[in-house]
Amino acid sequence: MNEFEAIDRMAALLPERPDDVLVSIGDDCAVFRIGEERWVAAADMLVSGRHFLPAADPEDVGYKAVAVNVSDAAAMGARPRFVLTSAAAPNSETALACFRGVAAACREFGVYPLGGDTTGSDALVVDVAILGVLDGEPVLRSGARAGDLIAVTGELGASEAGLLALTEGIGGFERLKERHRRPEPRLEAGLVAARSGAGAMIDLSDGLASDLRHICRASGVGATVHLERLPLADDTRKLASLLRREPEQLAATGGEDFELLVTGSEAALKRIERASGIPVTPIGEVTVGDDVAFLLNGERIEGLSGWDHFET
Amino acid sequence: MNEFEAIDRMAALLPERPDDVLVSIGDDCAVFRIGEERWVAAADMLVSGRHFLPAADPEDVGYKAVAVNVSDAAAMGARPRFVLTSAAAPNSETALACFRGVAAACREFGVYPLGGDTTGSDALVVDVAILGVLDGEPVLRSGARAGDLIAVTGELGASEAGLLALTEGIGGFERLKERHRRPEPRLEAGLVAARSGAGAMIDLSDGLASDLRHICRASGVGATVHLERLPLADDTRKLASLLRREPEQLAATGGEDFELLVTGSEAALKRIERASGIPVTPIGEVTVGDDVAFLLNGERIEGLSGWDHFET
Incomplete structure (x- = not known):
């Protein structure tokens, strides 16, 4: 299973x-509805050795735990308001450092920490639950329609490249390492997408190859992605080349970009780019059926997949 | 620290x-306020080997993780509505078994699981965040006034006795073991207390000796507790006697009773007992100052304390 x-x-x-x-x-x-308002809720748990390196700075871990939840709220088109943060840590100093990162992220994203729990454990585990409020309709995974374009915000593969630089002990590449340690959720782009006619939206946490399949399954559609169109930064390409990895495949399968994948008309995508100030790059099309095809320069690439948290 | x-x-x-x-x-x-409504939120994390025995049934762990959060909502006088549950587990079977317990507890307490996260880890860790709604004013820890009575719902020490029976490998005592595995939060008593004039309220999770000090610190008062008045069941006394433990001290320091500690007038406490159908036993008085005294048959007992999650 x-x-x-x-x-x-x-x-x-x-x-x-x-x-x-x-x-x-x-x-x-x-x-869910409270009185006249509509709220969103989600939770994400980060585990030492699975979601971050055992040597990671607990302050970065706390920051990231909030950022990834802000990303979930953004992917609905909601404004995040509150978090509850629980940390199991080997000692109270680690728990406090982790909370320092939580507090920094809360300030950064305009979120207030309502409470949570602190307890002992052998290795650091952080769980954050987030509450956010919707202004209009939520943007669901199920809203993709055949003929829509598929686009992504920002850049892909940077976090995975940063993680590889860290695990392979490669010096430099500080920007990529920082993208891995402190991802930047697309809060404003999500809010803009919700009022600019986005069809479906998801945040890229498990990797494009996995997350696009969630959209297709929820919407009852297929998709074609042209891998050569993925927005990759020069340092990501350089790191991939150092490790003899195919850069587009790294970007399509790497996790934790926390960019948004959006479907919609060309006009809608342009509106999102203009209003958010974040690049929105078309990478493919929504198709009839259930086939999810990844093409590199017209040639189909099989076997691309993202994370499964129980795979070892 | x-x-x-x-x-x-x-x-x-x-x-x-x-x-x-x-x-x-x-x-x-x-x-927190949403429109005209007031809501409560909290989170509690349970860690294998700290909050439950490594051999514990993951279904019990999931059940308990919800129950202890329901207890937090009850201690504010709120009706719990939603939970978010995250589980890190060594395999997906364990995660699923844990969620089976979560779902059972949700049915039992009328709570709906909005979502959460599932991920891999060496040992089971479950975090639950809860949202509840208030009908009237919340009952805070800071509402205790000198001259009020201090009372507890139900019985004390049963969960700690059950845990000891399990860890010491003592046969029988099934009721106590079940109190440890599947605590019964005092949801109705909490709701009743909020509309019956309770001054302060807290749920007994870390043990009476710790939790009463939270009330005293938040209220700026002292307290005197008469240990011989603690409500102990016969099987709790019998287990304590088997282990040559002083039963009242076991009950005052043992964690996870998930009973409510309430302060108020004699009349208010009687109203809570009558309306909830749960015994509400006066065990002491709120005093001027900041001294928290535990007396056993008039003699002061020093050094009683509950859990510290970073103590080893």
């Missing part, structure tokens, strides 16, 4: 959905 | 409190 089968089996155990829950498990966030 | 010093230092790092946050870190839950 892999991670996604486990999640499907969990979904089958859910109690009956209350009327005030509008979107349940299966999107970047759940959506 | 112990757990509570670490929490104080974390509180100093908080960003400025937004206007819609009414109660911040330092109570059982935070309180």
Whole structure:
């Protein structure tokens, strides 16, 4: 049983959905109604040795734990408001350092930490739950329609390249390492996308190859991606070349970009780019059917996949 | 630096409190306003080998992780509505079993699981964040006044006795073991207390000796507890006697009772007992000053304390 089968089996155990829950498990966030307002909620857990290197600075880990949740809220088109942060740490100094990063990220993203828990453990584990508020309609994974363009914000592969530089002990590449340590969720682009006619949206946490499949499955569509169109920075290409890795494949499978994948018309994508000031790069098209094809210069590349958290 | 010093230092790092946050870190839950409604939020993390035995059934662990959060909402006088549950587990089967317990607890307490995260780790770690809604005023830790009575719901020491029976490999005592594995949060009693004039309230998670001190510190008062008045069940006494432990001290320091400690007038305590159908036993008085005294048959007992999650 892999991670996604486990999640499907969990979904089958859910109690009956209350009327005030509008979107349940299966999107970047759940959506629920409180009075006249619509709120989103999600949680993400980071585990030492799985989501970050055991030697990582706990302050970076705390920062990242908040940033990845802000990214989930952004992917719904919501404004994040509150977090609850729990940390299990080998000692109270580590827990405090981690919270210092949490607090820094909260200031950065305009989020307030309502509370949480602190406890002992052998290795650092941080879980953050986030609450955000919607101005308009949420942008769901299920909104992709055949004929839409597929685009991504910013750049792909930088975080994976940074992680490889760290694990392979390669000097330099500080910008890439920082992208891995302190990702930059696309908060404003998400808000803009929601009011600019985005069809579907997801944040790229497990890697494009995985996350695009979530969009296709939820929307009942297929997709064609032209890998040579992926936006890669020069330092990402240089690092890939050093490690003799094909840069576009690295970018399509690498996790933790925390960019947004958006579907929509060419006009909608242009509006998002203009209003957010973040590059929005078309990389493919939504198709009829359920085939998800990755082409590199017209040639199909098989076997691309992102993370499975229970694979070892 | 112990757990509570670490929490104080974390509180100093908080960003400025937004206007819609009414109660911040330092109570059982935070309180915040959404439109006309007031909501509470909290999170509790359970770690293998710290909060439960490594051999514990993951389904029990999932159940308990929800129950202890329901207890936090109850201690504010709130009705729990939603949880977000994250689990790091050695394999997807363990994660699924854990979620089976989460789902069972959600049904039991009328809570809906909005989402969460599932990931890999060496040992099981579960974090639950809870959201609840208030009908009236929240009952805070800071509401104890000199002259009030101190009372507890239900019984004390049963969970600690059950844990000892499990760790010492003592047969029988199934009721106590079940109290440890699947605690029963005092949801109705908490709701009743909020509308029956309770002064202060906290749920007993770290043990009476610790948790009463939280109330005293937050309220700027002292307390006298008469240990011989603690409500102990016969099987708890019997287990304590088997292990040559003083039963009242076991009950005053043992964690995870998830009973409510309430302060108020005699009349208020009687109303809570009547309306909830749960025994509410006066065990002492709130006093002027800051001395927290535990007396056993009139003789002062020093050195009683509950859990510190970073003590080893």
